[in-house]
């Protein structure tokens with residue numbers, strides 16, 4: 082769905098989006114990496130399990146919640162990718178182990 | 180000129196509950212409410228419908244609170260039926276968690292005293308040790324030495340409750356007038372009128388339900404309402420799967436999964452902003468109590484001002500100079516919302532407060548303090 086800007090640098094960072102290896106330009110956010118690689122919802126909501134995806138891309142709407150390196154409910158649009166980062170969809174509420 | 184059966188000043192939980200109660204009984208009620216710049220405890224509170232620890236040394240308060248908590252289920256069901264809005268009320272019982280033996284001892288004595296004072300209304304409670312508490316709420320940490328438990332406690336979503344009250348008020352033919360700060364009241368016995376933006380609202384009954392605004396408004400109709408602001412700060416976390424099966428005095432999980440951590444009690448005048456020190460203290464105690472909170476994300480903090488009488492009790496009174504003018508104010512407006520809607524409204528219609536509310540009269544402020 083999305084195209085890269087023409088002046089995007091040619092280097093790539095390797096991340097795992099839902100366990101699939103993908104290459105994204107450095108400086109990308111986890112939300113952008115996810116969007117590059119899916120046309121589907123990137124999370125389901127905590128109370129009514131509705132499908133959602135990143136929206137504002139600037140930290141305001143909380144629609145981009147995802148699990149990053151095992152930590153759930155992170156705002157993917159505020160996290161810059163790094164080599165080997167594991168990015169997973171957030172399904173409903175975060176589970177707590179006590 | 181717009182004629183009503185009652186004018187209610189204040190559109191928070193207290194004023195709207197009374198107005199809704201009036202409208203439900205077929206009375207024409209209008210709510211005059213200041214704008215969003217007003218201090219509005221109803222939009223910033225913790226949402227407990229709480230009984231344990233209320234009314235220590237004042238059995239009348241314990242009884243009134245218990246009654247409201249008993250009524251809350253039906254009150255909430257009725258609101259939902261009328262408006263489709265669920266208040267999120269639950270009454271699974273509640274605990275006050277203690278982190279030291281001293282805290283637990285104090286708690287034990289307090290609950291025993293409340294039990295004594297309850298007399299025939301029988302205040303049932305349990306003091307739990309660590310293992311018993313852990314059975315109820317497995318998420319507690321090793322530092323929790325015990326807890327007090329009563330089955331009377333619960334919680335609701337105060338914002339949905341307020342929204343439901345407003346919707347139900349309108350449905351029963353009531354009026355709500357926003358941006359209507361009342362400064363002048365034309366008062367004569369059982370005859371009141373207030374002019375806002377060119378419209379005059381007149382009624383034989385006036386109810387002051389304006390929270391911290393009641394102090395200044397009371398003076399206009401011969402009511403002494405010495406309420407002052409007491410700040411409370413609250414931390415709110417991300418939504419997580421159900422982990423707290425019942426509310427505790429300081430920490431509860433909402434129906435939606437959010438964990439709320441509250442609430443401080445500070446004399447900070449009219450300053451209603453958060454402070455890092457208090458938020459830190461709240462968070463520290465929360466993590467000691469529930470270690471899993473250590474890595475749960477905080478999404479918001481806020482502060483709001485409680486509406487506090489010098490002795491912490493509600494203030495219920497009818498003016499002697501201007502019969503027909505009532506004040507209704509308290510520091511636990513969520514807990515008492517059911518009592519205000521179901522009972523206080525009727526007293527306003529009757530034109531008399533019953534003996535069981537005499538303890539909350541403003542007469543108690545007439546006593547001079549010893550030097």
Ligand SMILES: Cc1cc2nc3c(=O)[nH]c(=O)nc-3n(C[C@H](O)[C@H](O)[C@H](O)COP(=O)(O)OP(=O)(O)OC[C@H]3O[C@@H](n4cnc5c(N)ncnc54)[C@H](O)[C@@H]3O)c2cc1C
Nearest residue numbers: 189191193213220221225227361390392411510512513514
């Ligand atoms: C941090 C915190 C935690 C709390 N936790 C709990 C809890 O767990 N359980 C519980 O039961 N209670 C709790 N409370 C208390 C509860 O929130 C209040 O008792 C309740 O909201 C009071 O409602 P109110 O309608 O009297 O006041 P408010 O919500 O302050 O409403 C007063 C209304 O009057 C209006 N007003 C004021 N002056 C005028 C004027 N001159 N003319 C017209 N309108 C005017 C304002 O616009 C406002 O809408 C808490 C409070 C705080 C601050």
Ligand code: FES
Nearest residue numbers: 138142143145158
């Ligand atoms: S997309 Fe809106 S907060 Fe991340």
